[in-house]
Amino acid sequence: MAPKVGLFIPCYIDQLYPQVGIATLKVLEHFGVDVEYPETQTCCGQPMANTGCTNEVEPLAKRFLEIFKGYDAVVCPSGSCVSMVKHHYDEYFSGNAEFDALKAKTYEFCDYLTNVLEIKTLSGRFPHKVGLHQSCHGLRELRLASSSEVMGPPFGNVRVLLESIEGVELSQLQRPDECCGFGGTFAVAEEAVSCMMGEDRVHDHEQAGTEVLTALDMSCLMHLDGIIRRQKKPIRVMHISEILVECL
């Protein structure tokens, strides 16, 4: 029997980027996963946690557990929301075996695709120069790829997956894994630095010839896209799931 996956769609994707949710769903279904979208989910509580308001997170964390504990796996197209659940919920669930189980079976979308379903190549075509923005939480919290600060052999399945697509050429960045400056509430609280960081990321992709800018996190892309559209740059922004769905 196909595994039953609970689709965890972060609040801002639900509200602002439905196409990312749809693409994620389609890719999973294409690979034979039985996906269910629990209607009562809202937000993982990351904005509150980032602000230090952990009391406000607690009820959301408890709801999350109730909503998702019955599934074989929970999959989410956002590394930072997954990292919230896996790394920052513990304080509400000490000794709770149900939560420990949930934690172990919660996956970022590409992680699930490449490591659980073991999809490492796609047959489609995407004839573009693709700039991969390595979102920090996927990189340094979930370790979905190697970070430039840590010594050792490089790894990263997303890159492998993208490179398997015919026509994809990955851009060579000068700073391959620098933060885009989004950082949740940081984007507003430290607007000046946040925007300068975003602009610098966009420039790096420009010099590398990026046509399509992609990432595992729509939040980084929301910030970068905001800058790109304000400055009218010819770079198209797509969540990784949107590229993958075109290559099925």
Add this chain to the structure above:
Amino acid sequence: MPSHPKLAAEFVKNKERAHWHDQALWFVRSKRDKAAQQIPEWELLREQASKIKSYTVSHLPDLLEEFERNATARGVQVHWARNATEHNEIVHGLLKKHNVTRVVKSKSMLTEECHLNPYLERHGIEIIDTDLGERIVQMQHMPPSHIVMPAIHMKKEEIGELFHEQLGTEKGATDPQYLTEAARQHLRQKFIEAEAGITGVNFAIAETGGFVVCTNEGNADLGTSLNKLHIACMGIEKLIPRAGDLSVFLRLLARSATGQPITTYSSHFHGPAPGAEMHIVLLDNGRSEISGSDEFRRSLNCIRCAACMNTCPVYRRSGGYSYSNTVPGPIGSILGPAKDPKANSTLPFACSLCGSCTDVCPVKIDLHHQLLTWRKELRVKGLLPFSKRLSMKMMSWMMQAPGMYRFVGKMARSIVPYLPRFMLYNRLNDWGKQRELPIIPKQSFREWMKQNHDDK
């Protein structure tokens, strides 16, 4: 105290300087990467360093006593200071006893922390910083903006101008070699005139009672060997247990700091020369309190290499002064609030939580997690602005009620697209100053699911 966002915004306003600052520090970070790549056992070394430091911090009282015993046996006089005032009084007392009016000092962030220079100057003692970068900021009556490269925020044109005014170099001169030579001549004179030398301490060894000072200019050696009085100022966390541990740290420190394999001078001090006196002042100044905290204890592992500053995308673009704290950057944003949470309440938020500092830190301090923990602490201490607290409370309520969440989203989707631009982009909307808002879709994902999927 001015908030970090405000000071940072001022720094960023000068885009050209901010870019140049960012690139200068990124260059150092890249050098660090190359230096680290050359050591196959780099990650192992970090692990070891972290373990040694954690051991030290949890055995601090015993190890300090061991250090005192061994140092005293070597003829070093050991002093204990609870806070900055006591520290400064001890140093001043020693200088007075020896009738010293001129002192040369090699770089020490600890004396910056204690504001030793202005204190001694108030008491009629001339104190000259002999590290080139420190001397430059001292001439400007400014504190260092970076803990390893104190004048990194200054361009060579500005240094030329400063030297022209203070040292009489040619106007408009910017040649680094010419300027360095001028500073060297000036400092040589100061070295000769001085009657005592003050240094910091990079590592003190409990087992031997000796200590090590790392400099690139040899100024610690020069300042202490020409004088009969050497005062070393040290934070109690600078201890390591055994001489054998030293190599781990010396290999990590310079590579992390500047990408050099080792600092040009690692000067080992094991007691005074015949006829001379050597003193060491051990300063607590809040450190034992930090060592009692489970959450923040690991911040005492810090060896002050500044790698976290060089890698921090926020520090690079906001400059050291935006932190208004002796130690800026990620580690400073942890230590600052530990000392004064109210004055430093914006520092833990001067961070996008990218985690690069944690990955770069040679002693594996989980910097970005500690910053997050500080945000919680500030909330508990009631130091979050009311507006932040309120908006998070409201958001949490809404997210606990899926019906409400759906309703608010639907309302926004049906209103926002029809609003005139000035209602969306104004001074109330910090997001929109330099960025467009997302294009509001017709349907939420949830609505799409209802229509297209659920009845499949």
